[in-house]
Amino acid sequence: MTDDLTPEIHPLLLCGGSGTRLWPLSRKSYPKQFARLTGEESLFQASARRLSGPGFAAPMAITGSDFRFIVTEQLAAVEIAPAAILIEPEGRNTAPAILAAALALEARAPGALMLVAPADHVIPDAARFRDVVQAAAPAAHAGRIVTFGIRPDRAETGYGWLELTDAPDADFSPVPQDLKGFVEKPDDATARAMLEGGQHLWNAGIFLMSSATLIAAFETHAPEMLAGTRAAVDGAERDLGFTRLAPDPWAALDDISIDYAVMEKSDNLTVVPYGGAWSDLGGWDAVWRDSGPDTAGVVTAGPSTALDCENTLLRAESEAQELVGIGLSDVIAVAMPDAVLVAHKDRAQDVKQAVAALKAKGVPQAETLPRDYRPWGWYESLVVGERFQVKRIHVTPGAALSLQSHHHRSEHWIVVEGTAKVTVDETVQLVTENQSVYIPLGAVHRMENPGKVPMVLIEVQTGAYLGEDDIIRYEDVYARGQGAKG
Amino acid sequence: MTDDLTPEIHPLLLCGGSGTRLWPLSRKSYPKQFARLTGEESLFQASARRLSGPGFAAPMAITGSDFRFIVTEQLAAVEIAPAAILIEPEGRNTAPAILAAALALEARAPGALMLVAPADHVIPDAARFRDVVQAAAPAAHAGRIVTFGIRPDRAETGYGWLELTDAPDADFSPVPQDLKGFVEKPDDATARAMLEGGQHLWNAGIFLMSSATLIAAFETHAPEMLAGTRAAVDGAERDLGFTRLAPDPWAALDDISIDYAVMEKSDNLTVVPYGGAWSDLGGWDAVWRDSGPDTAGVVTAGPSTALDCENTLLRAESEAQELVGIGLSDVIAVAMPDAVLVAHKDRAQDVKQAVAALKAKGVPQAETLPRDYRPWGWYESLVVGERFQVKRIHVTPGAALSLQSHHHRSEHWIVVEGTAKVTVDETVQLVTENQSVYIPLGAVHRMENPGKVPMVLIEVQTGAYLGEDDIIRYEDVYARGQGAKG
Known part of the structure; x- marks a missing residue:
């Protein structure tokens, strides 16, 4: 799908998040994108490698100051040299972060295409994903903002959905079509109807467009954010290879998502369907689902032993710690030497509240690793x-x-x-x-x-x-x- | 119940066992009687203190070679000087151990009373228990073997029961009566009938008799064991204050319990009822039950946090490890830095098999502590x-x-x-x-x-x-x- 005439696509790895839903593995000091959740590589490393090779330029990354050396170390370990590492003075959600990267890219390579890629997703078929991204390039060059629609396999109420005019073909060929609309996190009945109807896909927050297109969208829909972000980029300091965005204008920016700031207001959105497997590992229940449970529904990782368990995840994160489960149903157990989580699988989303409770008690394990x-x-x-x-x-x-x-x-x-x-x-x-x-x-x-x-x-x-x-x-x-x- | 004319009772603390049902806290290298399961003291220390004071002589203890320094250290910590610490060359169940202690005591204090006390039981009301033991002394002096019958509070199928001729009075006064018979671990219906009938008590394996009476019982019912055990005692070596029983005769002894070897065959058994609380902490379900669950049935110990749990035990054994439970029902979770157990509460007795499985895999945590x-x-x-x-x-x-x-x-x-x-x-x-x-x-x-x-x-x-x-x-x-x- 790519040839020498196609200009390269510049990946932007979004890796500033610090979610707590995968506590105790993911902590504020070392969040899930940097952890080895599913294999030898971190999700961040897998994301960087997935978006490298022919047709892709050196990646940009945007992250927080605390993670900057983790980013350089993990990229070095997979032998990827970044084009730029932008440092957010503080987390302001995705809108300012993506815009800052677009402004930096536009200054360096006017008219270039930027692929916005959250660095904490699992997309096992990297070659297929790269092909689908390249298939979206012509639309992006033509001034469209391309969003990638994930083939749903369940009536998920935790995601936003994308409404299409026509259902994708049986092979989920990456044929661009105009986006009909966004659907916010639906209720159960709506999600089931969308799954059955076949004209709705999951919104994974992956976008391709030229930096100029994105900047223009901000100019129209969020001009104040554009001015502030431009000031933060213009005032950035170079420090040991990092680009530190200027703190003062940055702190004044709205803390909102790119969907809310511009995508939902724009009329130039295109969807390209993606039919391969995808997961955002949004909780331990997702990790269980995506780890390939055996016929009893059991997943074990690390030195763990399951006796007569069903629909259960047992993860021992350290080789020095043995985890044993006996007679468990629908339980998630994640053991680390300094912290252990045991939760009903249906309560995986409440890990967040548990971490907040620990933090309120002043427990260091809430946020930091040994x-x-x-x-x-x-x-x-x-x-x-x-x-x-x-x-x-x-x-x-x-x-x-x-x-x-x-x-x-x-x-x-x-x-x-x-x-x-x-x-x-x-x-x-x-x-x-x-x-x-x-x-x-x-x-x-x-x-x-x-x-x-x-x-x-x-x-x-x-x-x-x-x-x-x-x-x-x-x-x-x-x-x-x-x-x-x- | 005791006065200056009553000769002292010599406690024998049985502390050679190495059960695995409380794994990972209890391990072969450091079994449950030495662990701090319910408070600041170990069960062994609590047992030694319970049987000290007026009317009680300095205790004897019998244990394995691996535990001898734990025994001396733990007794020193509660300021109890033992009269003797017998070392079993290998575990041969309770019959040889108790007989060896009786032979050693008879040599030292002919005609003395010996109280056989497993060191891994919980008996919170120590004063009441001491009084009941002293109330049994006249019968023991008269040549009876006195067993203490525990007031049952549930139809437990995991214990042996004692059949009485008459139900104890409402206060469970410690009035001796002849034992009618032993009941092996019953089925559920039998256990329920015994609980309702009121003429059956639990057999806790606590006995009081003179050493001479016990030796005579072995002479009648197990003369070979008496000869072999006598040889092991006569050939014992003194070593740093320990009495090491001679290994060769010892190894040839039958590996059987005192109940089976002599008690069930003797016709001079007396029962004294004990109406206070008692537990053998025979599994994590018992620990949960005896730890005073809150109104939701939740017990937490150490740095552990329960969110929306019911009938659940959360124990974090190290101050350096945080344990969090979310939405659990009937779950036991015990966390240690090197090993974690998560089990359905009804499967607490299967911990034993899990430990055997770990041992078969060569996992050191099966038997040893860091x-x-x-x-x-x-x-x-x-x-x-x-x-x-x-x-x-x-x-x-x-x-x-x-x-x-x-x-x-x-x-x-x-x-x-x-x-x-x-x-x-x-x-x-x-x-x-x-x-x-x-x-x-x-x-x-x-x-x-x-x-x-x-x-x-x-x-x-x-x-x-x-x-x-x-x-x-x-x-x-x-x-x-x-x-x-x-």
Whole structure:
């Protein structure tokens, strides 16, 4: 469907969301698009790879500041070099995010086509999906906004639907047709009627159009948002390869979806049907459904064992934790070393409320994972005592922590993998596997990984106060401030 | 009920069992009697305290070799000095264990009364129970074997029952009467009839008699077992305050219960009714029942949150792990950092099979806990890598590990609490909080806690092989062999 004459399509990976419906796997600090939900790759990585190859330009991504290093690390792991990574100063829903990307793309490649792709969907048949996207390109070049309609397989009341004039053919060929209208999340009867009628498809929020077309739509339907977003893009700062949108105009933008801001008001919408499998993994019930339950309806993942269960999902997320289910019906159980969810399958959508309840109680597991991702790699706390803490610290090749000191703790570092370059006051030394260094209280120190393989270090802290905010930064290649986390 | 003229009753705490029905909390390496199931004390500790005070002599305990230091540590923690701790070379059910204790007691205090008390029962009203035991003493002195009959509150098919001639009075006064007979685990209809009839009580396996009476009963009904057990007692070795029964005669003994070996054949049985609450916590359903469910039937323990649940038990055993239940009915969920059980409440008795299935798969969580109890304290593995392992080691005051060396690993020790006395080859030094020592591969070393408070140390091991069996022992105060665990 693509040839050398077809200009490339620029994917925009939307990866700033932080949904909680897949808690405890998905947390605010590490949301579902970055988690390995269905295989070896994260949903974000699978999305990036799905939209690469002939006919596709290097992707853009838009995300929050907390996730920027996860984005670069995960793209590097699948060997995809992004064209741009835009940083939203705060989440403002999809309308400002997509518009900002369109403005940035229009400045770089006027008239280019942009594919808006949520990075947390599952679309197993990547080749078919790419073909369908390419089939939509002529309409997009002709000034249409193309939305992709997913073939429904159930009367889902949790999605918006798209109304067509004509039902797609039996093969679900990607033939563009004018969109008749949007249907908001329907009631059960309406959803059943739409499923039977065959002239309604699911709205997956995937769009293809030229950046110019989209900007024009905003000009017509949301001119204030266009002005504000343009100011945020024009005022953006470049920082270590990231494009940080300017915070002040950004904060004033409406927090609304692209559907509501422009799509539902535009009269130049086209639908291209997509007949392959698709899921937004919008809850654990969807994960269960999309994981291929056995004849008893059971799905197990990780070290889990189901005895006499039916219609049940058992997921053990850590190899170090065994999960056993006995005699369960319609239960979802997701086990992690620091948090466990057990829910009736019909209550999967209430996980959100449970997380809100935990957050209200001040439970850290509501939002954060034991493993904390940083620009230079990650760390996790192994044990916390009254006056000590043990951490495992993983530093990626070439990375460096800030030059820092602490008022209240001293640290023992033991390198267990790779080689560290360690600065303690005036001394710089290489420390390799099975060697240790002592950092006295108050000493100015830094840890770097000068090597080609990851460096892993065990840090034993002792002191009366062990909070992450006991830190004085003297130098930081990642431009973080005093007292900000390491 | 007791006065200075009443000779003391010698409790025998049976604590060698290793049931799996309360997995994952109860494991072969640390069974339920030692776990904190219902409060701050373990069931074993509560049993020992229940049978102490006026009228009771220092207790005996009989247990397996693996549990001997747990027994001493837990008794010390409740400030009870045992009269004797007998070690079974292997588990042979209750008949040989109780007989061995009777023989040991008869040698020490001829004619003394012995109270056989399983150490894994819950009996909340300790004062009432003590009074009832003392009320049974005259009958026991008169040569009767007294069994205590528990007031049934449901038609339980999982227990044996005791048949009485006359129903107990309304107050369940502890009036002895002759036992009419034993009823094996009944079917549902029989159990219901017994519950309604009022002349049957539960058989809890609690007995009071003189050691001479019991020995005579074995002489009549199981003379071979008496001869073998006597040989095991006569050949016992004293070892660090433990009485290790001789393994060879012991191994030849029948693996049968005291009920089957002698009680059901004896004609000198008396029943004393006990009207207070009692539970054997024979499964998670019993734990749920005995934990005082709220009006919705929900029990939560530890950091757990129940949303819209009913008749459900949620137990989070670690403060570091959050458990959330949503919309559950009749579910038992028990979460530990290394293992999670989720079962339908009616299937609580099948936990046993699930553990057997895990064991067959070679899953270590089937039988062992992350925390490993040793004569000198305990350790737990915090993280295991390809070529490194981090452990937290807790050494009780006055204790010492063996003098040892390793072929394949070196170790970094960082003391984080208390003070260690560390031997490395020819050097002996005191190492205190925030100090570290390096143990090179091959060095002969030992760690001791010479202080008055626990010593906690973080050990970082590096090497190509990190198994517990890479150990050469030069000296061991606990008489363990080469290659045996540290």
